[in-house]
Amino acid sequence: MSLPGWKQLPIGAVILTPGSSVEYKTGEWRTLRPEIDQEKCIRCRTCWMYCPEGAIQEVEEPYKTKTGREFKLTYKVDYDYCKGCGICANECPVKAITMVEEVI
Amino acid sequence: MSKPLTVWDLPREEYLAPGHRMCQGCGAAIAFRHILKATGKDVIITMPTSCGEITSTVYPHTAWRVPWIHVAFENAAAVASGIAAGIEALKRKGFIPKDKDIKVVAIGGDGGTFDIGFQALSGTLERGDNVLYICYDNEAYMNTGIQRSGATPLGAWTTTTPVGKVWRGEWRPKKRKDLIAVAIAHNVPYAATANPAFPVDLYMKVKKALSIKGPKVIHVLSPCVPGWRIEPEKSVEVGKLAVLTGMWINYEYENGTYRVTTPVPKRKPVREYLRLQGRFRHLTDEEIKKIQELVDAEVARINKLVGKEVIGPVEG
Ligand SMILES: Cc1ncc(C[n+]2csc(CCOP(=O)(O)OP(=O)(O)O)c2C)c(N)n1
Ligand code: SF4
Ligand code: SF4
Ligand code: SF4
Numbered sequence: 001m002s003l004p005g006w007k008q009l010p011i012g013a014v015i016l017t018p019g020s021s022v023e024y025k026t027g028e029w030r031t032l033r034p035e036i037d038q039e040k041c042i043r044c045r046t047c048w049m050y051c052p053e054g055a056i057q058e059v060e061e062p063y064k065t066k067t068g069r070e071f072k073l074t075y076k077v078d079y080d081y082c083k084g085c086g087i088c089a090n091e092c093p094v095k096a097i098t099m100v101e102e103v104i
Numbered sequence: 105m106s107k108p109l110t111v112w113d114l115p116r117e118e119y120l121a122p123g124h125r126m127c128q129g130c131g132a133a134i135a136f137r138h139i140l141k142a143t144g145k146d147v148i149i150t151m152p153t154s155c156g157e158i159t160s161t162v163y164p165h166t167a168w169r170v171p172w173i174h175v176a177f178e179n180a181a182a183v184a185s186g187i188a189a190g191i192e193a194l195k196r197k198g199f200i201p202k203d204k205d206i207k208v209v210a211i212g213g214d215g216g217t218f219d220i221g222f223q224a225l226s227g228t229l230e231r232g233d234n235v236l237y238i239c240y241d242n243e244a245y246m247n248t249g250i251q252r253s254g255a256t257p258l259g260a261w262t263t264t265t266p267v268g269k270v271w272r273g274e275w276r277p278k279k280r281k282d283l284i285a286v287a288i289a290h291n292v293p294y295a296a297t298a299n300p301a302f303p304v305d306l307y308m309k310v311k312k313a314l315s316i317k318g319p320k321v322i323h324v325l326s327p328c329v330p331g332w333r334i335e336p337e338k339s340v341e342v343g344k345l346a347v348l349t350g351m352w353i354n355y356e357y358e359n360g361t362y363r364v365t366t367p368v369p370k371r372k373p374v375r376e377y378l379r380l381q382g383r384f385r386h387l388t389d390e391e392i393k394k395i396q397e398l399v400d401a402e403v404a405r406i407n408k409l410v411g412k413e414v415i416g417p418v419e420g
């Protein structure tokens with residue numbers, strides 16, 4: 001990321017691009033990574049609701065479990081931004097999320 | 105009353121972008137997400153310096169997908185009032201359609217609300233300006249390194265209420281300043297408390313507040329990982345325990361009527377809330393008993409205002 005000089009900045013340092021923080025990938029902060037077991041997940045929306053980063057995505061992707069349960073939605077972690085706080089794993093009512101150590 | 109909302113009523117749209125620098129597990133970040141889901145895109149936010157401000161707008165980026173203005177520590181409410189007046193003037197002059205509903209919301213920390221921005225807040229409420237003021241309360245001045253505020257609870261360790269033989273954390277022996285009572289004393293039509301561990305309730309309250317004309321106040325408890333000395337994955341659990349122990353009561357006030365929105369038929373002892381947090385680790389049984397008494401008194405007061413026992417006795 002290259003920073004502009006002060007003469008190029010808008011007056012008052014106004015930021016003109018809404019939500020531009022997406023350019024900054026906070027996934028690098030993570031030491032533990034949440035992994036969702038799609039077989040166990042009951043699509044309750046709890047992790048999506050509580051994630052401080054909004055890093056749990058709710059996607060219209062159908063999923064059929066091995067036992068034949070069908071779901072219209074799938075929850076996925078956006079690892080670009082997930083900071084690995086572990087709230088999702090702590091709050092998941094069926095313990096479908098495991099925090100595993102990141103290895104580089 | 106209309107059907108109670110569920111988690112499926114929360115819109116999928118996110119108006120707080122990821123990439124913000126709030127700590128892992130920050131309760132305020134959860135609160136901001138759901139506040140914005142409730143305001144929708146037609147809103148202007150004012151925010152004084154605070155964790156929320158410094159972490160969401162690290163130059164040259166912003167996490168806000170709605171118009172947002174940073175203001176001084178003292179004047180989030182005053183700037184919100186000015187914006188609300190400006191919108192009215194522009195409508196009068198025909199620059200903005202008269203029926204366009206643009207909401208103005210000030211979001212300040214507890215330092216910026218209970219202490220430093222108190223006078224500006226009082227002005228906004230007293231004049232009856234069409235502003236929603238939200239205090240996210242992490243119970244200290246967090247972004248400058250955990251100093252006590254007028255909202256710090258009894259016994260809590262902060263860097264300015266240290267712990268040793270003489271100092272035992274926050275010393276104020278009484279219940280802290282009651283922001284909702286202060287708001288009601290200004291004759292506001294709506295005031296409420298909320299907590300990001302109960303996002304649907306928070307969402308409902310912001311929606312409701314915005315449907316009412318005039319000044320409104322919502323006081324949001326905001327679990328803070330470094331300031332409360334908790335594990336990042338525990339901030340929602342701690343928020344829930346605050347309610348289950350009666351340390352925090354989710355309620356609303358609307359035109360003279362009080363309603364508890366998260367009833368707790370049987371309370372857990374406050375010890376269960378305190379023991380998860382390093383800021384309370386030093387407390388003796390005697391000191392915990394004093395906190396329990398303060399909570400019991402507040403529960404009794406709220407039950408009386410509601411007119412029935414919506415928060416029950418401590419079990420076990
Ligand atoms: C007049 C003034 N005094 C002090 C400061 C330094 N300052 C900036 S933010 C802050 C603490 C904010 O505390 P709070 O409002 O509780 O928000 P938090 O950071 O806890 O979320 C302080 C002391 C300032 N910016 N302006
Ligand atoms: S670990 Fe934390 S940041 Fe990552 S997805 Fe879960 S709740 Fe979100
Ligand atoms: S909290 Fe658990 S069960 Fe619910 S959607 Fe997330 S992973 Fe699935
Ligand atoms: S210090 Fe506390 S309130 Fe501030 S960003 Fe971190 S967790 Fe959130």
Ligand SMILES: [Mg+2]
Binds near residue numbers: 213215240243244246
């Ligand atoms: Mg604070």
